[in-house]
Amino acid sequence: MSAAHKMTGLLVCLLPLALPAHAATDNRQLLGTWTLTASDNVNPDGSRLHLYGDDPQGTLNFDATGHYSLQIMSKVRPKFAANDKSKGTPEEYRATVVGTQxxxxxxxxxxxxxxITMHVEHATYSNWEGANLTWPYTVDSERATFTVPHPSIGGPGVYGEIAYVRTH
Incomplete structure (x- = not known):
């Protein structure tokens, strides 16, 4: 067997190791666009806090190349009275920061x-930039739910739960 054939055989054997982890898994159930239905914090006593109100808005997108984008926001947020986001009041800024993720x-x-581990490049909550967020999930053809072990709001024992339906 020639050296070229041996090298080709070795490369074929090692190729799966060089592929990104998402390429080696069957993630077809999560691919596509999802519409947010709930984003809650669950307290140790089981009570829930609707972080973005009773009707949160948002989408979550997963593509086949291993990229994602997540947007969550309160449906009702105050408009900036000055009509200029650089001239907001402390209350307007707070509502914007707390009302979006x-x-x-x-x-x-x-x-x-x-x-699922989300390797965050950029985030509105800058503490998550560069972080690897690992969230347990459940998924079927129409619904996906993610558990956030350490949400951006909440204390000890609090976890987040984010639910989506598939966008058609």
Whole structure:
């Protein structure tokens, strides 16, 4: 066997190791666009806080190349009275920051553990930039739910739960 054939055989064997983790998993159930139905914090006593109101708005997109984008916001947020976002009041700025959660980056799925890790490139909550957020999930053809072990709002024992339906 020639050296070229041996090298080709070795490359074929090693190719799966060089592929990104999302390429080696069957993530077809999560691919596409999802519409937000709920975004709650669940307290240790089981009570829920609707972080973005009773009718939160948002989308979550997963593409086949391993990229995602997530947008969540309160349906009702005050408009800036000055009609200039650089001239908002402290209350307008607070409502904007607390009333939105957006981030994007890449993702990998661990089907065995039913977790997704979002490798955050940029986020409205800047503490999450550069973070790897690992969230347990459940998914079927029409619904996806993610558990956020350490939400951006809340104290010890609080976890987040974000629910989506598939966008058609």
């Amino acid at each position: 957006c981030h994007f980056g890449t993702y990998t799925i661990n089907e065995k553990d039913h977790t």
